[in-house]
Amino acid sequence: MVQIYDPNFVRQLFDEMSATYGIVNLISSFGFCRRWRRQCIEQLSYRESLTVVDLMTGMGELCPAIAKRIGPGGKIIAVDNSPVMCRKAWQNHDGRLGCELDIREEDALGSEIPDASADRVVCSFGLKTFSLDQTVALAHEVHRILKPGGSYSFIEISVPPARWLRVPYLFYLHQLIPIIGRILMGNPDNYRMLGVYTVAFGDCHTAVAAFRQAGLDPSRRSYFFGCATGLVGAKPQTPSNASQGW
Numbered sequence: 031m032v033q034i035y036d037p038n039f040v041r042q043l044f045d046e047m048s049a050t051y052g053i054v055n056l057i058s059s060f061g062f063c064r065r066w067r068r069q070c071i072e073q074l075s076y077r078e079s080l081t082v083v084d085l086m087t088g089m090g091e092l093c094p095a096i097a098k099r100i101g102p103g104g105k106i107i108a109v110d111n112s113p114v115m116c117r118k119a120w121q122n123h124d125g126r127l128g129c130e131l132d133i134r135e136e137d138a139l140g141s142e143i144p145d146a147s148a149d150r151v152v153c154s155f156g157l158k159t160f161s162l163d164q165t166v167a168l169a170h171e172v173h174r175i176l177k178p179g180g181s182y183s184f185i186e187i188s189v190p191p192a193r194w195l196r197v198p199y200l201f202y203l204h205q206l207i208p209i210i211g212r213i214l215m216g217n218p219d220n221y222r223m224l225g226v227y228t229v230a231f232g233d234c235h236t237a238v239a240a241f242r243q244a245g246l247d248p249s250r251r252s253y254f255f256g257c258a259t260g261l262v263g264a265k266p267q268t269p270s271n272a273s274q275g276w
């Protein structure tokens with residue numbers, strides 16, 4: 031039985047999907063993925079020269095919107111453990127953003143980003159491929175890399191709570207997205223996995239609990255009737271009494 035949260039399995043999945051990920055994501059979300067990325071970024075305030083970490087950056091989809099907000103003195107640290115995704119991120123953005131860009135092929139659960147070095151941490155659609163334990167580890171990692179007072183915003187595709195939307199949504203996710211994936215020359219089994227992850231993920235409630243446990247004071251967000259959910263918050267200025275356990 032394949033361990034769907036095994037980092038090697040997830041890395042290979044995204045390596046293989048990288049050729050078609052962008053277009054399938056856009057078509058299969060009816061364009062909503064762009065709007066949700068923008069909304070994820072807009073949850074936070076920015077100013078010139080901030081350091082922003084984009085976790086699970088993929089092909090750097092969030093980078094242009096971040097760069098616009100932090101200007102030439104700012105820095106984006108983009109993290110992804112898929113070598114193919116990182117290569118595409120470089121191809122898309124190297125020298126084009128107008129701010130410093132550091133793309134790191136690293137595990138977001140154990141990166142070499144220094145402690146307390148990030149002003150902002152953002153992440154679009156990178157939560158669903160983590161198990162509960164990995165989500166807890168991620169929360170502690172976000173706490174570690176954020177400066178005191180630094181803030182974060184995460185967004186993820188979710189299963190909407192209302193039945194009238196959930197039934198057609200799940201049909202679409204399970205039946206139609208793999209077909210779109212096949213038409214666009216991807217492997218339909220890979221796109222089927224996105225449905226498996228999304229159903230197992232549900233929504234951001236587990237991540238909210240993990241981030242709260244890590245002392246990151248999250249609030250939950252819902253986007254378009256819960257078809258995406260998110261969490262937004264900040265690391266306290268003073269050390270909290272966050273528990274190290276779940």
Ligand SMILES: C[S@@+](CC[C@H](N)C(=O)[O-])C[C@H]1O[C@@H](n2cnc3c(N)ncnc32)[C@H](O)[C@@H]1O
Pocket residue numbers: 037040041044045055067085086087088089090091092109110111112115136137138139153154155156159
């Ligand atoms: C669904 S894509 C999202 C990409 C992009 N943020 C977007 O908005 O489309 C998830 C990304 O997370 C990356 N990823 C999954 N697990 C990871 C891990 N443990 N560390 C770093 N990146 C990871 C995958 O390689 C993939 O590129």
